[in-house]
Amino acid sequence: MRKSSRDAALAVSQGRLFAQALGWDAAPDVAACLRSRSVEEVLAAAPRPTELERFSARYQPIVDGYVVPEPPWTALRAGRFHRVPFITGSNQDEGAVFTRNLEIPDEATFRAAVGLLVPDHVDEVLRL
Numbered sequence: 001m002r003k004s005s006r007d008a009a010l011a012v013s014q015g016r017l018f019a020q021a022l023g024w025d026a027a028p029d030v031a032a033c034l035r036s037r038s039v040e041e042v043l044a045a046a047p048r049p050t051e052l053e054r055f056s057a058r059y060q061p062i063v064d065g066y067v068v069p070e071p072p073w074t075a076l077r078a079g080r081f082h083r084v085p086f087i088t089g090s091n092q093d094e095g096a097v098f099t100r101n102l103e104i105p106d107e108a109t110f111r112a113a114v115g116l117l118v119p120d121h122v123d124e125v126l127r128l
Helices: 005-022 030-036 039-045 049-054 072-078 094-098 107-117 122-127
Strands: none
Touching: 005 030, 107 122
């Protein structure tokens, strides 16, 4: 699958929306501005995911026809991926980015929140 101009435009648009949300969209070189900031500065300035949605920002893989030749979920379902050893991991409270400022006063509310994030795997997640 070749890169579509729509996908490329979406990627550029999402980058601009992120820079706008950070208030850095007027910088002469936004990429250089981002690179010059520490991780702490970017994280402190970055809006919460729900705030990014206000800017219509949706971050996802962009099919570029080279590195990502087709939607990842399509390739995975069809078995079209390289089977190579890899290392994976997570950080303490990594998932908190999805629940920041979300009040969960009881188990029923927690179940509902999990259902919004992973509707097909609620029982599995809760069991874990």
